Amino acid sequence: MKKALITGVTGQDGAYLAEFLLAKGYEVHGIKRRASLFNTSRVDHLYEDPHSPSTRFFLHYGDLTDSSSLIHIVQKVQPDEIYNLGAQSHVHVSFEQPEYTADADAMGPLRLLEAIRILGLEKKTKFYQASTSELYGLVQETPQRETTPFYPRSPYAVAKLYAYWICINYREAYGIYACNGILFNHESPLRGETFVTRKITRGLARVKAGLQDQIFLGNLSAKRDWGHARDYVEMQWLMLQQEKPQDYVIATGEQYSVRDFVQRCATLLDLNLTWQGSGLEEKALDSKGKMVVAVDPRYFRPTEVETLLGDPGKAKRELGWTPRISFDELVREMVEADFSAAQRDALVRKHGFAAYNVREN
Numbered sequence: 001m002k003k004a005l006i007t008g009v010t011g012q013d014g015a016y017l018a019e020f021l022l023a024k025g026y027e028v029h030g031i032k033r034r035a036s037l038f039n040t041s042r043v044d045h046l047y048e049d050p051h052s053p054s055t056r057f058f059l060h061y062g063d064l065t066d067s068s069s070l071i072h073i074v075q076k077v078q079p080d081e082i083y084n085l086g087a088q089s090h091v092h093v094s095f096e097q098p099e100y101t102a103d104a105d106a107m108g109p110l111r112l113l114e115a116i117r118i119l120g121l122e123k124k125t126k127f128y129q130a131s132t133s134e135l136y137g138l139v140q141e142t143p144q145r146e147t148t149p150f151y152p153r154s155p156y157a158v159a160k161l162y163a164y165w166i167c168i169n170y171r172e173a174y175g176i177y178a179c180n181g182i183l184f185n186h187e188s189p190l191r192g193e194t195f196v197t198r199k200i201t202r203g204l205a206r207v208k209a210g211l212q213d214q215i216f217l218g219n220l221s222a223k224r225d226w227g228h229a230r231d232y233v234e235m236q237w238l239m240l241q242q243e244k245p246q247d248y249v250i251a252t253g254e255q256y257s258v259r260d261f262v263q264r265c266a267t268l269l270d271l272n273l274t275w276q277g278s279g280l281e282e283k284a285l286d287s288k289g290k291m292v293v294a295v296d297p298r299y300f301r302p303t304e305v306e307t308l309l310g311d312p313g314k315a316k317r318e319l320g321w322t323p324r325i326s327f328d329e330l331v332r333e334m335v336e337a338d339f340s341a342a343q344r345d346a347l348v349r350k351h352g353f354a355a356y357n358v359r360e361n
């Protein structure tokens, strides 16, 4: 039975990847951080009693900023594959916490690669690095492909640039099977609530359910190539199953603005928006003239990535990969999940938990 070790298993991609690998018959080990509250809600359904002999899913406490924890875990697990998905992954937050972001996102992968070397696992353990379209930043070519020059625009992207190159360097210097997946934005109902897509689906669902009046956003004109996380984790695995390690762009090849995303969600929720104004004054009103979307400059970034569009041609040609879930299906799945959650919250707010329990049972 193959063994995989996933950092960031409690995050969006970690949860989908753990499910995917368990279904493929792997024994899956994940690294979680110590927190004062449970932080495993995305993988709780995969939890099995560790005393049972058939258990194939295990969690270990560790942190990408703590070499000794990583070395101990890698030594204990002896993984065939390591998926380094753990990171301080929020671009805007990286301007507030640049040093921590560098520690986790740049030094973290270095520590894991060193763990592989220290333990003499160069020929056994394959390594996947969660690289990002943020590397392209101020874009030098459209669409962006594996050969497009990088121009990172945030402490997050600069840290990920180090990670990208250290992965290639350890591949060339020590013969480790190490790959970068240069993934464009990918979303799902499991997406963290402060990333723009989830903020929109959750916020507008709550507006529709009467739980809040409006949402505030930053740059509505930013354009992204948004795919579905479930499609993208399959590609992370595929990259480690090849004869030779290589780096691949994973994207849909389609692009929408943040404004387009808002509009799609509003249509699904029958919110009937009318847009007014521009720049800081831009807003969207509902049919009664109530403001539902407004701009708040606090969400602007000191340096912005205005537009990203990927060319997934190499992944298609060499690995036979194309995304299965369309943009419309992605938006619908996210809106439906957030609207059911909002309806539940509205019921509790109105009638208390008693009403909610009666309904659920």
Ligand code: NDP
Binding pocket: 007, 008, 009, 010, 011, 012, 013, 014, 031, 032, 033, 035, 039, 062, 063, 064, 065, 084, 085, 086, 087, 088, 089, 090, 104, 130, 131, 132, 133, 182, 183, 184, 185, 186, 187, 192
């Ligand atoms: P999430 O933010 O949902 O998950 C990040 C995970 O990393 C969480 O499990 C988090 O733990 C963990 N983590 C954070 N800091 C540390 C640390 N110091 N030590 C150990 N674990 C840590 O990210 P996604 O799932 O969306 O993304 C996965 C990876 O892919 C990230 O590296 C991200 O930068 C990269 N990426 C993501 C893209 C996307 O569109 N989603 C696109 C391109 C790249 P906790 O739950 O405790 O916070």
Ligand code: GDR
Binding pocket: 089, 090, 091, 092, 131, 132, 133, 134, 183, 184, 185, 186, 194, 195, 196, 197, 199, 216, 217, 218, 219, 220, 222, 223, 224, 258, 299, 300, 301, 304, 305, 306
């Ligand atoms: P991004 O994702 O920075 O691309 O990084 P995010 O959803 O945060 O922003 C996308 C674009 O939307 C604009 N925006 C807002 N963003 C947020 N978060 N909140 C807002 O209110 C808002 N209003 C407008 C942003 O300015 C930006 O242009 C994600 C992360 O998952 C990274 O880890 C990953 O590497 C990249 O995707 C690819």
